[in-house]
Amino acid sequence: MSKKTSKNGDLNVVGKPFRKVDARAKCVGQTKFADDIFLPRMLYCKMLRSHEPHALIKKIDTSKAEKLPGVIAILTGKELPIPYGILPVSQDEHALCIDKVRFIGDPVAAVAAVDEDVAFDAMNLIVVEYVRLNTISTIEEALLIEEPRIHEYGDGGNVHKKVSLEFGDVQQGFRDADLIREDTFFYEGNTHLPMEQHAAVAHFDADGKLTLWSSTQTPHYVHRALAKVLEMPASHIRVIATPNGGGFGGKSDPFNHEIVVAKLAIMTGRPVKVTLTREEVFYCHRGRHPVLMKVKTGVKKNGAITGMHFQSFLDGGAYGSYGVASTFYTGALQTVTYDVPRYKFEGVRCFTNKPPCGPKRGHGTPQPRYALEVHLDKIAEQLKLDPVEIRRQHLVKPNSLTANYLRIGSMGLGTCIDKVVKGSDWKNKFSGWDRPNRKLPEGKGIGIACSSYICGAGLPIYWNSMPQSGVQLRLDRQGGVCVMCGSIDIGQGSDSILAYIVAEVLGIDPFDIRVVTADTDLTPVDLGSYSSRVTLMTGNAAIQAAERARELLVIAVAEKLGVPIENLSLAERRVFDVENPETGVSFAEAVVLAESKFGTIGTVGSYSPPPSPGKYKGAGVGPSPAYSYSASVAEVDVDSATGIVTVERIWIAHDIGKSINPMLVMGQVEGSVYMGLGEILMEEMTYRTNRNVVHKFPSMLEYKSPTTMEMCDVKTYLIEDADPNGPFGAKEVGQGPLLPVPPAVANAVYDAVGVRIDEVPITPEKVLKALREKARGRDPRYGPLSVPTVSWPEPLKVLTPAEGGDGKEMPRVAVHS
Amino acid sequence: MTDKARIKFNLNGEPAEVAFAPHKTLLEVLREDLGLTGTKHGCELGECGTCTILVDGRAVLSCLMLGLDAEGHDVKTVEGMADGAELHPLQDTFANLGAAQCGYCSPGFLLVAEELLKKNPRPTRDEIKEALSGNLCRCTGYIKIYEAVELAAARMRGEEMQLPEEAVYGLK
C-alpha cells in the first residue's frame, strides 16, 4: 500500500487493543441475530427431513398437514426444480429433494404456519413414501460400489472427483533420498458447532422485492443462489447477513432453508422465519472431511526433503459443497512450510449417504498438516534429528516460489519456531528420542508442529475478473464517516477492522465511524467471511477508499490554509500542517471544505489479489496474496492406565504480519487452539453405518465440545513480519493457528508414552490399545494400515520453477500400454 | 390455539405481566412474548448454557424452566444487567477485552459470572473455570472470558488491576 499508511511508528489506531465497535451491543443483548428478528404477521417454517439415508421419493402426501388449522402454506421440491450449489462445478443440491433423498436430514417438504408448534405438528402429518436404495457409508464402499450412484455426475460410480498433479519428477526425488518413509493416517470428520443455530427470515413486499436476513458467512453467494433458484432478477433480491453467532465455515454455503423461506414468503405474502434445531445444524454440516492419507517422503540424512508423494481420500458426504476445492486443499499447502523440491499429489473425494462435508476452519488443510507433521516427527526419529531442527533447517524461503507455484511473500516461521522452543524450554524437556534417559517423567511429553495458511484465495469461487472485495465510504458534512462493505462479522471482528483502518487513514477515532456491512442493497460486494480473506482483502479495499477520501480532504484543506498538500496530516480528528500543528481544521470542517469544492464526498476502494504464477489446471486452489505461519509446542500428560490424554499447555507463535488489533489477534489464536484441541482430543462426526447411517449423536451433549475444564493454558507469541500484500502488513489469524495444534499434541503423546496415534481424534481407547501393543512388543501404533487401491488418472505434469517451468502443465504425451 | 396463561413477576427490576401459551418455556416467553431477545439459545435441551438467566439470583437455564414457574420470582436477563446507561463491570470488561467474539454465548456467561462474583468476590482461576463449566463457547477458548471475569471482580472489589501485557499483545 501507499507509503503514507505503511510507516509503522506513527500509527494511532492500527496495532492498538481497541474494543470491537460492536462489542458493547453484544454484551447487553442488543445485537440482533437472525432468530431475534420478529416481523408483524410472521410465519414459522419447519422442514420435514428424510429419515431414509438413500431412497427414491415415490409420493409426498401433504393433504393431512394442509387441513391442520394454522397451516398457511406447504412446499415441496417440485416447486423449486432448479439446482444450486456453492461451486459452479457442483450444482447438485435442491432446496427440497424432488425425486431422491441422499442422507438422513435431507429436506423433502416445508410448512409455513402461524406458530412453530403448528408448523411442527403439520410437518409430522406429511407422509412420504420412499423406495429404499442401498447405502454407501464409507470411503472404501464408495470406491468399490458403483451402483446405486448417489449422484449422476462426477468421476464415475460414487467418486465425486479425482485429481492428480505432479510437480517435477518425484521418482527422481526419491532416487536422490537417503531415506524414504511412508505413513498412513486418518483424520475423522468433525463439525463447526457454532453456538447459534442457523436461522433465516424472508420478507416479500408488495412491490415485488424480496429481503432475506440470514445467519450466513456469504451473503453474496446466497444472493446468487436465490436469484438462480427463484428465477428472480438479482436486483429484486436483498440479502442481509445478520451477525453470525459463530460460523467457522459452517455458514458458507447457500442453504436449502434460506431458499425455502424465501419461496414461502413469496407464496404467502407474509414474512417467514426458520430457525434450525441443533439436530438440523448437524445435518447442514459442511464440516471437516474425514480424510484417509498416505504420505511418502524422501529425505537426505540432514532431513532435507527430496521429494514427496501425498495421497488423500475424502469422505464427502451426500453433496458437492466446496468439496472439489477441499480435495485440492488437502494437497496444496504441503509445500509452503518446508522446502519440497518435487511433489506429487493424488486426491479422491467420494460421495456417501451422510450430511455433506465442506469447509471448516483450515479448510482441507488440518488433515494433511496433521499427517505431514507427525510423518516428519517419525522421519526425525529415524534420522536421530531433533524435531525442531528438521523443521527449522529446511524452511521455505521468503519471496520464493514453491514447486507447485505458490508465491511466498513474508515468512516468519523460523521466528515462530524459535519463540515456542525457547518459551516451552524445549531443550530441557525433549529427550532426543532417548527413551531410557528421559528428561520429563514417563507419561509427560512434549511435541512440536508447524503450519501455514492462506490469507484469502487467489481466485474467486466463480470465474470473473472483478474485485474480490469492495468498500464504499461516505463522508458527511457533520464529520460522520460511514464505511460500507459486503463483508460479514462472524465474531472475528471484521466490522471493527474496517473501522480501525479507515480511522487510521483519516485520523479519526474508530468509534466515530458507522460501519454498514453485509447488505446486498447497501454495500459493495465482498465475497464473504471464509478462506481467511477478510482482513487482507477488505482491509486493502478500505485503505484505498480511505486514501481516496483523504486525498479530497487534503486538497480542499491545503487550498483553504494555503499550505502544501504534502504538509498536511490527519490525526486526532484534525487535518493540520505537520510543520505548524496548530494550523489546521477539524475533521468535520475538512469535510465541509471538500464537499464545498467537490460535491458530495463518497469514495470507493476495491481489492483483487495479484495474479497467480501457477497456470496449470487446478492452480486455482492454493495461491494467496500472503501466507501466515504458526508453530506450536504442546505439553501433555498421558495416563497409561486409562489412555486419557490431558493437554496441559500449548505454546503457540503466529506470524501475523502486523496486528491490526493485537487483542483480537490473541482471541483468534486462543480460539483456534481451542478448536484444534477439540479436534485432536474428542470431537467427531460419527455414524451408525449398520443402522441406516444415522448420525450417532446429533446433539450438543454427545458431540463433545471442550468445556472450560478441558481447555489448556495457552502461551501466545505474535510475530510481526509485515507482508507487502497485507493492509499495514497484516496477514490472517482466524484459521492458521488451529493447524499445528493437533499434530503437536500427537507428537507430544508419542514423547510421553512412546505410542503413535495416527488417527484423529486421539481418544483414550486408541492410546490404551497402542500401549497394549507396545507392551506385547508389537508396533506401538494405532492407525490405518493401508489405503484403498484407486485407478488414479495420469498426473498432470508441471515442471517446477527450479526445473525451468513456466507454471503451465506439460502437454500430455500419448504413451499408453 | 391454546388458552393463554398470565403471570406476574419481577423482570429486570420492574414488575411485569405477560400472557402466553402455558406450555412455553421461560426462554420462549422472554424472547417471543416479551421481546427480550438478549437471551439466546443453542440447543433448548440443557446441553450448552447459552440461555442462562438469573432467577432469584441463581443461574438457571431458561430453556428448561416453564414460563409459569416464573410467577412471583425475580428474573434477570442480560438486558437487566446494566445500571441504566452504566454497563455492569462484567459487561464492560467482556466488551473491552474481547471476551465476546461472536457474542452469542456472552449473555449466558455474563449472568453465570454475575452469580459467581456475588457468591465469591475473589475467585481463583480454577474457581472461575468450574463456575463457567456449564457454558460452551466455540470462539474464545475461554481465556479472554476468564480475564474479563478477573478484571471485573477486581474492579467490583474496588481494586486497581491491569491485565498483564501478554494477555493483549502476547509474550515477547
Place this chain on the structure above:
Amino acid sequence: MMRLPKFEYRVAREIRDAVRMIADAGPAGQFVAGGTDLYPNMKRRQQTPRTVISVTRLSELNQITGDGSSGVKIGASVTLTDVCEHPMIKRDYPVVAHAARTISTPILRNMGTIGGNLLLDTRCNYYDQNYEWRKGINFCLKKDGDVCWVAPGSSKCWAVQSSDLVPVMVAIGAKLRFLSTLGERVVEAAGVYNDDGIDYLHKRADELLVDIHLPPTNGWRASYQKLRRRGAFDFPVLGVAAYVKTDRPGGTVIDAKVVLGGIAPAPVQVTEAELALVGERLDRDQILAAAEAAYIKARPLDNTDFVMNWRKQMAREYTIRALESLSS
C-alpha cells in the same frame, strides 16, 4: 427451536395434594421437580405426559435435616447445588457432596434435584434423540419401537442407569421414602432399581419420592469415581461407588460394597468384590482382587459415549482408584 408438547401443568402446594393430583392424573401423569431430565425428554417426545405436577413448592421436600451422628434426611426437591454446597453434607457425607458435584454443570445443579437425579430416566443413545432421529431407526424398544438396537436379539431394554448418586446411595445403604394415596413406604436404595431400561424402578408411577435417608456415619467411608469425556455436562459412562467399614481406622474390613453405575439398566453391586475385601485389611492385593471382580461383572454395551470394551476395562481401574482413596 425445540419446544415442549402441550400438557396440563399443576403445582402442588401440599404434599397430600401432590399425591392426590397424581392419582387423579393416572398413568398420563408425571411429577416434575427441576425439569432437567423430564423437559428435554418431552421436547424430544420420548416422554409425553398429559399432566405434569410440580413438587418444587412442597416444603417437606425442600429440607435437609439431621447430621452424621444421627443420620440425615434430604428432601427430594433439594437442588443438587444445595446438596453439594451444604456444609454438614460436605463434612459428614463428603462422598455424597462429591458425587453430586460431578453431576452435569453448575447451572443444571442449580435446577436439578436430588430426587430427580435418583429417579433419572435410563439413558441410551438410541433413545435420547429427537422424534425425527428415532424414526430413522424405526424407533426402539423403550419408546415406540419393538427392537432394542443395543442388543437386537434381546427382549429387554438396555438403556443405562446414568445417575451419579444412585451407586453412591446403594453403596452407603441410603433409604428412600415414597408416598402415595395408598400410604408410605421406606425402602433401601438397592431395592429401588430394576435391571430393565424401561421398567427401571421398583416404584409405581403414582408414588412420590419424599426424601432420602442417609445412614449415620459410624465408622464407614465411601468414595465415588466417575468416568466421562468432559469435566462438565457429561453423564457417567461408568461410576464406581466404594464403601468400606473397618473395625478400627486402618484395621480389618468388616463390611464393604462396590457398586457400578453407568454400565447397565440398574446399578451393579459387585458382591464378589465385597467378598474379596471383607475380613482383610484394605491393601493392594485385596483392592486388585476386588477390581478384577468389578471388571468381570461390568458388561457395558455400545449405547453411551466411548467404546464399550474400554469402559469395561476402566471398571477395573476406577475400582482400584475408588478403593485406594479409602485405604490411605
